[in-house]
Amino acid sequence: MKISKSRKRVLFLIVASLTVFALVANFFVFLGLTGADIRSQISRLPLPGLPVKPWHSEDKVEGSYKPIDAHPISELMEEADLEWAAYENSRSTTFRQTVGKYRRKYGRHPPPGFKEWYQFARKKNVHNIDDFEQIMDDLRPFWAIEPRVLRNLAANMWRDDQNGVSGIHIRDHKVVKESNGSWRTETLVTLIKKIVKYLPDMDIATNRLDQPRVVVPWEDMQAHLEKELETRRIPPEVDPDFTTGLDNLLNLTMEEDPANKEDPEWFPAHGKQYMEIAKLACPPESHARNSELAKADVEAQYKSRLGGIITNFNLSSDLCTVGPEIQDQHGFLYSGSTVIPTKRLVPIFGECKVNVNSDILFPANMYWKHDERYDYDEKHDNLDWEHKENSIIWRGVTSGGTQTADNWQRMHRQRLVNILNATEMADQAVRILTEQPEQQGEFENFRQFHPSEFAANHTDVGFTGTMSCVPDCSFYDNVYTIKPTAPFPEQFKHKFLVDVDGHSFSGRWHAFLESKSLGVKSTIFREWHDSRLFAWRHFVPMDNRYDDVYSILTYFLGVGTPRNRKDAYVVKHDAEGKRLANQGREWAKKVLRRDDIEVCW
Numbered sequence: 001m002k003i004s005k006s007r008k009r010v011l012f013l014i015v016a017s018l019t020v021f022a023l024v025a026n027f028f029v030f031l032g033l034t035g036a037d038i039r040s041q042i043s044r045l046p047l048p049g050l051p052v053k054p055w056h057s058e059d060k061v062e063g064s065y066k067p068i069d070a071h072p073i074s075e076l077m078e079e080a081d082l083e084w085a086a087y088e089n090s091r092s093t094t095f096r097q098t099v100g101k102y103r104r105k106y107g108r109h110p111p112p113g114f115k116e117w118y119q120f121a122r123k124k125n126v127h128n129i130d131d132f133e134q135i136m137d138d139l140r141p142f143w144a145i146e147p148r149v150l151r152n153l154a155a156n157m158w159r160d161d162q163n164g165v166s167g168i169h170i171r172d173h174k175v176v177k178e179s180n181g182s183w184r185t186e187t188l189v190t191l192i193k194k195i196v197k198y199l200p201d202m203d204i205a206t207n208r209l210d211q212p213r214v215v216v217p218w219e220d221m222q223a224h225l226e227k228e229l230e231t232r233r234i235p236p237e238v239d240p241d242f243t244t245g246l247d248n249l250l251n252l253t254m255e256e257d258p259a260n261k262e263d264p265e266w267f268p269a270h271g272k273q274y275m276e277i278a279k280l281a282c283p284p285e286s287h288a289r290n291s292e293l294a295k296a297d298v299e300a301q302y303k304s305r306l307g308g309i310i311t312n313f314n315l316s317s318d319l320c321t322v323g324p325e326i327q328d329q330h331g332f333l334y335s336g337s338t339v340i341p342t343k344r345l346v347p348i349f350g351e352c353k354v355n356v357n358s359d360i361l362f363p364a365n366m367y368w369k370h371d372e373r374y375d376y377d378e379k380h381d382n383l384d385w386e387h388k389e390n391s392i393i394w395r396g397v398t399s400g401g402t403q404t405a406d407n408w409q410r411m412h413r414q415r416l417v418n419i420l421n422a423t424e425m426a427d428q429a430v431r432i433l434t435e436q437p438e439q440q441g442e443f444e445n446f447r448q449f450h451p452s453e454f455a456a457n458h459t460d461v462g463f464t465g466t467m468s469c470v471p472d473c474s475f476y477d478n479v480y481t482i483k484p485t486a487p488f489p490e491q492f493k494h495k496f497l498v499d500v501d502g503h504s505f506s507g508r509w510h511a512f513l514e515s516k517s518l519g520v521k522s523t524i525f526r527e528w529h530d531s532r533l534f535a536w537r538h539f540v541p542m543d544n545r546y547d548d549v550y551s552i553l554t555y556f557l558g559v560g561t562p563r564n565r566k567d568a569y570v571v572k573h574d575a576e577g578k579r580l581a582n583q584g585r586e587w588a589k590k591v592l593r594r595d596d597i598e599v600c601w
Helices: 005-030 036-043 072-089 095-106 115-122 135-146 149-157 183-198 218-231 275-281 296-297 317-325 331-335 413-420 452-457 509-514 549-557 575-593 594-600
Strands: 165-173 176-180 201-208 391-398 430-435 443-449 459-465 493-498 518-521
Touching: 095 115, 115 183, 135 218, 149 165, 149 201, 149 452, 165 183, 165 413, 176 183, 176 218, 176 443, 183 201, 183 594, 218 275, 218 331, 275 317, 296 317, 391 413, 391 452, 413 459, 430 549, 452 459, 452 549, 493 509, 493 549, 509 518, 509 575, 518 549, 549 575
Parallel strands: 391 459, 391 493, 493 518
Antiparallel strands: 165 176, 165 201, 430 443
């Protein structure tokens, strides 16, 4: 049946009138709203021809992020995007720019061979050619030490094999000797051989232990840094070549100790409270040395009062800030198993350190060495985000510190397994966030969340073996059920991969970042790549006490319903999780490659 033109006109006027009425009604609603309320209401206006979506939905994961609500994580993601964009925009694009920026920032000419290094880095397609933050921070205090003293220490620290130092010796552009070697030096030599043609004669001292070494007292370090500033200058002419014929290199033909050997002053501290040593390197006014500072005031520097969410990842692992709170909750701090430190500034290279250490960082050997336990392989990660399980997984052994029947509950890995275990949390209540009933998109603390059921549905954690116990690990027999190992193909089925410290750093971190899942990171250790990774842009930071873990998981996975406001309610932020996972993966492919590790050396 055909509809006459007059009837069509009447129908059009009716539809138009209803549309105008809806717009006017919404306009008057808006008169009583501002800010986030208006944005929320606008997002809910139905548009002809388009399906109505929930207010929190977000399909797009590319482009700059705009918070969909006032949850701290949503806002931190936006802040991280801005910080990362500033980092990206600061990159130099030419050799002239790189040299100019180096001189302005560090008050020195680049070192000999810099042009050749630049060409090598460009050939390797290094993304940020002038990210020298970590290495320059590490090397700054050494400008205060006489070069001959540094050469003497580097040449001879390996001699007492009980002190856990290896030596690598380069002469005439060849690695000619390894001293007191281990799998670490064997791996490192395979890397150095790729670039040795660019290197001068030198001796390299490396840490063969899991745990870091150098803790220079605060007052001594300030004197070193002041002297470093005094040495800064940019003379009009410089020799572009390395100095040859230097003294105090290792005499390769002499086996006995030289008479003038410098003493690195190592001392054993196995199983002792590390903060007793670490606090010496902290400022006098810091929390580590000033017990009068209130815990709440200190926490405000690095985490939100809402849900305990980490707002400053750097400070959250700063022992001068958080040390007093976690000294009894982390295995390395409570009873480190291989601690042989020195208070003297000595040139030793290491794979990781805590913020008070003065070890010189280099990319961990595990990131370079091909090992199926730690290498990422895309064929083992064949599920897209939407098809992964809505859960978090962790597997590992009971490494981290020397354990006894009386202290094991203070170890960080054990605490993680306990807090994410449904049975262990059966009678426990924790703090998370909940949406305010009267204010959509605004959140407040909810301190009576019982996580047992949530954990049963969304966590898969457990130990695959026990170790590092005194006199043995039999006290775990009635505590934990040992689970089978979960190789990467199994772990990558889950959306969230939690990564925590062992004896020191975790060798799994690069693979987690490269994966299609989202890495959740808790650590006290610093690594070579830290300046190029941005929390809340490339990964999720977590407090070393794990008191924010359920705030994190309920943000991404959601909890409760909007109708029952007696319990907590957080809408699912799945698109945000996917965005972070994608961003971390894409970034790892640019800045954490084996080529980047080569160039770092």
